Amino acid sequence: MPANSTRCSSLGPGRVGSPGLMPGTPMSRSGSAPPSPHHRHTSSHAGSSHENIDVNDNIKVVVRVRPPTEREVSNRDECAVSVNDAMHMQVTFPTQQGPSTRGFAFHGCLAPDSSQSDVLHACGITQLLDAALSGFHATIFAYGQTGSGKTFTMSGREERIGLENYAGDTDDGIVTRAALYLFEQIQRRRDGYTYSLRASYCEIYNEGLYDLLKFTQQQLPVRWDSGKGFYVPDLYVRSCSTLNDMMQVISRGMAHRRMGSHELNLESSRSHSIMTIHCDATPVNSQNPEQGVRYGKVSFVDLAGSERLKDTKSTGDSALKETSSINRSLFTLGKVISALADNQPGLHVPYRDSKLTKLLMDSLGGSALALMIACCSPSAAHVEETLSTLSYATRAKNIRNTPFVQMDPKDAMIAALQREVHLLRSENSFLRDQAVASALPSGMATPMEASRAPSLGSYVQLDDIQGPIGQSPPPGISSPAEQPERLFGSEALQMGAQMGMPSFSNQPPSHLGPSRAPPDMEPLPRLPGSPSPPFFGNVSNANAGSTIMPVNSSSDQMGVSPEKLAKKLAEAQRLVVQFSRENERLSSTNEQLRHRRLVVDNDYKGALDEVDVLRGRLESLESAFLQSADSSSILTQVLREHEPELLAAHLSKASLAGVTPTILEQQHRARAVTFNPHILHDGLRPSHVSPSSIDPSWHKVQPVSSQDASHHDNNAQAMQHWQHQQDSGDLNDQQSQDDIPRGGFASQELYRKPWRAGSKLNEQPSGNALEQGVVHADPSKLKLLLG
Numbered sequence: 001m002p003a004n005s006t007r008c009s010s011l012g013p014g015r016v017g018s019p020g021l022m023p024g025t026p027m028s029r030s031g032s033a034p035p036s037p038h039h040r041h042t043s044s045h046a047g048s049s050h051e052n053i054d055v056n057d058n059i060k061v062v063v064r065v066r067p068p069t070e071r072e073v074s075n076r077d078e079c080a081v082s083v084n085d086a087m088h089m090q091v092t093f094p095t096q097q098g099p100s101t102r103g104f105a106f107h108g109c110l111a112p113d114s115s116q117s118d119v120l121h122a123c124g125i126t127q128l129l130d131a132a133l134s135g136f137h138a139t140i141f142a143y144g145q146t147g148s149g150k151t152f153t154m155s156g157r158e159e160r161i162g163l164e165n166y167a168g169d170t171d172d173g174i175v176t177r178a179a180l181y182l183f184e185q186i187q188r189r190r191d192g193y194t195y196s197l198r199a200s201y202c203e204i205y206n207e208g209l210y211d212l213l214k215f216t217q218q219q220l221p222v223r224w225d226s227g228k229g230f231y232v233p234d235l236y237v238r239s240c241s242t243l244n245d246m247m248q249v250i251s252r253g254m255a256h257r258r259m260g261s262h263e264l265n266l267e268s269s270r271s272h273s274i275m276t277i278h279c280d281a282t283p284v285n286s287q288n289p290e291q292g293v294r295y296g297k298v299s300f301v302d303l304a305g306s307e308r309l310k311d312t313k314s315t316g317d318s319a320l321k322e323t324s325s326i327n328r329s330l331f332t333l334g335k336v337i338s339a340l341a342d343n344q345p346g347l348h349v350p351y352r353d354s355k356l357t358k359l360l361m362d363s364l365g366g367s368a369l370a371l372m373i374a375c376c377s378p379s380a381a382h383v384e385e386t387l388s389t390l391s392y393a394t395r396a397k398n399i400r401n402t403p404f405v406q407m408d409p410k411d412a413m414i415a416a417l418q419r420e421v422h423l424l425r426s427e428n429s430f431l432r433d434q435a436v437a438s439a440l441p442s443g444m445a446t447p448m449e450a451s452r453a454p455s456l457g458s459y460v461q462l463d464d465i466q467g468p469i470g471q472s473p474p475p476g477i478s479s480p481a482e483q484p485e486r487l488f489g490s491e492a493l494q495m496g497a498q499m500g501m502p503s504f505s506n507q508p509p510s511h512l513g514p515s516r517a518p519p520d521m522e523p524l525p526r527l528p529g530s531p532s533p534p535f536f537g538n539v540s541n542a543n544a545g546s547t548i549m550p551v552n553s554s555s556d557q558m559g560v561s562p563e564k565l566a567k568k569l570a571e572a573q574r575l576v577v578q579f580s581r582e583n584e585r586l587s588s589t590n591e592q593l594r595h596r597r598l599v600v601d602n603d604y605k606g607a608l609d610e611v612d613v614l615r616g617r618l619e620s621l622e623s624a625f626l627q628s629a630d631s632s633s634i635l636t637q638v639l640r641e642h643e644p645e646l647l648a649a650h651l652s653k654a655s656l657a658g659v660t661p662t663i664l665e666q667q668h669r670a671r672a673v674t675f676n677p678h679i680l681h682d683g684l685r686p687s688h689v690s691p692s693s694i695d696p697s698w699h700k701v702q703p704v705s706s707q708d709a710s711h712h713d714n715n716a717q718a719m720q721h722w723q724h725q726q727d728s729g730d731l732n733d734q735q736s737q738d739d740i741p742r743g744g745f746a747s748q749e750l751y752r753k754p755w756r757a758g759s760k761l762n763e764q765p766s767g768n769a770l771e772q773g774v775v776h777a778d779p780s781k782l783k784l785l786l787g
């Protein structure tokens with residue numbers, strides 16, 4: 001610590017946004033969080049709804065600083081983080097010039113003494129839950145360094161939840177409080193829907209997806225569907241009709257999560273867990289065309305924490321593999337967040353690079369509401385990680401989601417069609433009324449009016465009316481072409497455009513031929529309030545012979561001759577037929593468009609399925625290839641034949657070093673350069689923080705100059721580019737050999753080929769690589785490749 005840092009003796013008084021610990025003070029533990037009304041929520045929250053939700057909603061980011069752990073207190077760690085107010089905080093960190101401070105602003109900042117119920121309120125979680133009940137997807141994910149309080153925030157004290165007769169306590173986390181809130185709400189809501197809740201719980205461990213409710217060692221596949229996005233088809237989803245059912249799901253899932261113990265956390269989650277509560281809302285009255293079944297859900301994601309082996313002091317193959325896999329998936333998450341935060345059109349967002357980012361796709365830049373809770377330690381010993389976490393959180397604030405109510409695709413389609421039919425009906429009735437109103441002499445009732453007062457007149461069969469049918473509207477009847485807005489209304493036009501309808505044309509569509517409804521087209525059903533069959537019947541066919549119109553028997557008394565009246569009525573009839581035809585055309589065009597969209601969707605889905613299959617095959621080929629490299633010399637022969645120089649270089653380098661490098665060893669070293677979590681944070685670190693000033697070991701693997709940084713960028717970009725090409729199948733065989741095979745580098749040299757010259761990154765990784773999160777394959781399993 002810098003010489004001028006100071007120490008203080010206790011936690012500050014506040015909670016949400018209260019200063020809490022002051023920077024430069026030694027940390028002490030206060031008592032447990034202030035008592036909160038267990039599992040109860042204030043009425044102001046209970047009544048909140050999703051009305052505040054902005055349809056272009058950025059991800060909300062709240063930071064929670066946990067209290068110091070006993071270990072940090074006994075080590076007399078300095079405090080580096082202080083919360084200034086409800087939205088601002090600052091971090092003090094050492095530099096070569098002395099301590100420096102950086103301020104951060106978030107949607108919420110929670111001081112170390114904030115209670116679990118404070119989290120619920122400060123993070124707006126009840127709003128998210130209300131939104132889920134209203135059909136939105138919502139995601140709450142906890143992010144941060146290992147031991148920073150993610151699991152405590154999401155789940156509370158997990159060990160207690162599984163206890164028999166557990167009735168909850170003040171330490172209950174978001175998940176249990178949310179479950180109770182949802183059950184309270186569905187009993188309270190009187191909004192014409194019945195609600196049912198279902199829950200699933202899964203984890204991603206070492207890039208494998210496991211069901212925590214049906215705990216088997218079987219990995220589950222992640223699939224793509226154009227309607228649902230990425231999803232896990234075989235995940236067990238349990239129906240929960242009572243809070244007790246839900247608590248069983250929670251405790252069972254938690255009990256099966258993979259935990260480990262290391263220097264920074266005695267109970268460290270070794271996997272990313274996702275608990276999802278599905279909120280299905282079924283309308284009580286299904287007659288309402290605007291109502292369909294809504295499929296909201298809320299996911300609680302407890303990410304594994306980023307960690308450095310030198311801090312966690314983890315040893316052993318499986319621990320190393322876990323660390324590497326955690327850091328790798330967090331690295332991909334970082335790339336996704338960065339790409340989305342940059343918000344450059346056309347930029348590739350590498351969702352497909354990990355299972356975690358696939359499953360979070362909807363929450364990051366998608367249609368879900370998302371809340372990120374960034375957790376951090378107050379200790380100066382972890383200030384680098386804290387700065388990195390806050391830099392990520394700052395970037396995440398820029399990610400924009402577009403939430404919308406989720407309905408079953410079938411229901412959504414039906415609702416859209418019903419809306420469309422509704423629009424066409426009202427349009428149709430409007431047109432009919434308009435046409436007749438224009439045709440009738442002033443003072444005469446329109447059919448609509450007449451229908452409300454049938455005693456006004458008697459009826460005459462239109463077909464009985466003889467006389468020429470004018471080709472152009474008679475005086476007093478304005479051409480529909482002059483007033484499309486009046487005919488359809490701007491609202492209707494907008495709705496039509498939204499539904500993919502072509503813009504209205506008043507010319508009878510030539511391709512449709514005579515006015516006849518398509519054979520498969522149902523006549524438009526009657527709209528309440530629209531002219532009823534006694535007046536118009538089905539006007540789609542002018543020869544139907546049953547169309548009747550009200551005519552005032554004493555029309556001649558109004559100064560209109562029967563001939564003129566008949567002419568005007570005939571003209572009205574012609575217009576009605578024309579508009580009906582237009583309506584039919586719109587309907588049939590819609591039908592075609594929908595069909596076309598269905599075909600495209602199917603094609604797209606088929607292509608994606610194929611890509612998934614090919615990707616799976618490629619991955620198994622890669623792993624088979626690497627495994628067989630140990631026991632056969634095919635690879636050596638291939639190199640000898642196609643890359644003799646490379647082989648010679650390997651042999652000489654190996655003999656100089658006195659060891660024989662192996663494929664796996666070099667591959668892992670190469671990965672260490674790419675996946676090192678500190679490198680990925682590099683672009684996010686404030687420019688005035690020199691990496692080497694914080695941790696002398698950083699410069700060994702991390703670019704320290706802009707030139708090096710650009711090498712690193714090139715490195716990452718080239719890898720990303722290769723992956724993209726690989727994904728899209730753009731690579732031919734030769735290119736595949738020359739470029740970087742993902743997860744299967746034939747050697748470090750091959751991997752570095754495109755940017756070999758002059759880069760520090762091209763030097764052998766430092767011996768510190770292990771400490772930086774590198775996983776070496778089990779030496780006993782590594783066989784000599786080139787010997």
Ligand SMILES: Nc1ncnc2c1ncn2[C@@H]1O[C@H](COP(=O)(O)OP(=O)(O)OP(=O)(O)O)[C@@H](O)[C@H]1O
Nearest residue numbers: 066067146147148149150151152265268269304305
């Ligand atoms: N707000 C808090 N109040 C009291 N104790 C806390 C708080 N946050 C965390 N802790 C304690 O700190 C320790 C580490 O927290 P936790 O296990 O939640 O960290 P984590 O971020 O989930 O770690 P990992 O990524 O390793 O799983 C635990 O003993 C936990 O009880």
